[in-house]
Amino acid sequence: MTEALNRSAYRIYLDFLETAEKKRRWSIFDDIPWDSLDAAKSTEASAQCVEIYCAEELYVPDYSAKGLELVRSRFGVAWFQTCWAFEESKHGLAFREYLTRSAFRSEAEVEALETSVFEKYWKLPFETSRQMACYGALQEGTTYVAYKLQKGKARCAGDRVLEAIFHLVGRDEAAHAGFYRAIIELELSQDREATIADLGYVLSRFKMPGDGLIANYQQRLRASGAGISPRAFVEHVVWPLLITLQIGRQELKHALKSRALDAQI
Numbered sequence: 379m380t381e382a383l384n385r386s387a388y389r390i391y392l393d394f395l396e397t398a399e400k401k402r403r404w405s406i407f408d409d410i411p412w413d414s415l416d417a418a419k420s421t422e423a424s425a426q427c428v429e430i431y432c433a434e435e436l437y438v439p440d441y442s443a444k445g446l447e448l449v450r451s452r453f454g455v456a457w458f459q460t461c462w463a464f465e466e467s468k469h470g471l472a473f474r475e476y477l478t479r480s481a482f483r484s485e486a487e488v489e490a491l492e493t494s495v496f497e498k499y500w501k502l503p504f505e506t507s508r509q510m511a512c513y514g515a516l517q518e519g520t521t522y523v524a525y526k527l528q529k530g531k532a533r534c535a536g537d538r539v540l541e542a543i544f545h546l547v548g549r550d551e552a553a554h555a556g557f558y559r560a561i562i563e564l565e566l567s568q569d570r571e572a573t574i575a576d577l578g579y580v581l582s583r584f585k586m587p588g589d590g591l592i593a594n595y596q597q598r599l600r601a602s603g604a605g606i607s608p609r610a611f612v613e614h615v616v617w618p619l620l621i622t623l624q625i626g627r628q629e630l631k632h633a634l635k636s637r638a639l640d641a642q643i
């Protein structure tokens with residue numbers, strides 16, 4: 379990245395931080411209506427969803443350490459990574475507190491979950507910061523869509539606590555996706571073809587971070603209803619991203635073809 383682009387990335391981060399500080403900060407202690415907790419409003423299936431999200435969010439030490447190492451020389455992006463880590467750290471905690479306060483899981487069960495999480499290391503799925511920005515936009519977008527779905531389910535079930543958690547956490551994920559989108563726009567302005575090729579490359583290999591780390595991940599997503607369908611992924615994550623970035627279908631296909639990949643979209 380050139381100096382000018384680094385300056386632009388810093389501006390993007392400052393905007394992100396200003397919105398976060400002024401409009402998006404939330405507290406696990408004050409903003410979740412824990413007093414309304416009523417286990418009768420929840421189900422084991424929703425607890426299983428929260429458990430798998432909790433496990434995935436708990437890898438934040440790996441996500442932040444590996445991510446920060448990759449972007450440490452890029453000021454705005456590196457500072458985003460530190461802010462991102464703080465925000466993500468609250469997500470796992472909110473889910474953890476829900477599981478134990480609702481008594482769907484005991485402290486011992488949650489501790490066993492943490493032990494199983496830290497037995498494995500998450501590794502960067504892609505090598506460059508541009509590819510990781512593409513991955514971040516897709517991953518955060520997918521997480522946002524999944525949490526939005528769960529928020530609706532919690533509302534229908536009358537579970538105000540879970541609804542509030544998914545609202546607050548999902549709003550963070552949407553903001554994270556927005557930051558990565560802005561960074562991709564910056565990369566597009568510098569090298570459109572190579573950036574689209576990277577996006578195609580990442581898309582064709584995309585999987586969520588818990589896939590391959592968390593035992594029986596796909597099976598548990600399906601059984602609990604925590605996942606989103608491939609169709610929802612394309613309709614609610616991929617197309618909106620391409621539309622925002624003003625990348626045409628043909629342009630993406632061309633980029634994919636040039637790398638001899640089949641994106642299946």
Ligand SMILES: [Fe+2]
Nearest residue numbers: 435466469551
């Ligand atoms: Fe998160």
Ligand SMILES: [Fe+2]
Nearest residue numbers: 518550551554
């Ligand atoms: Fe996030």
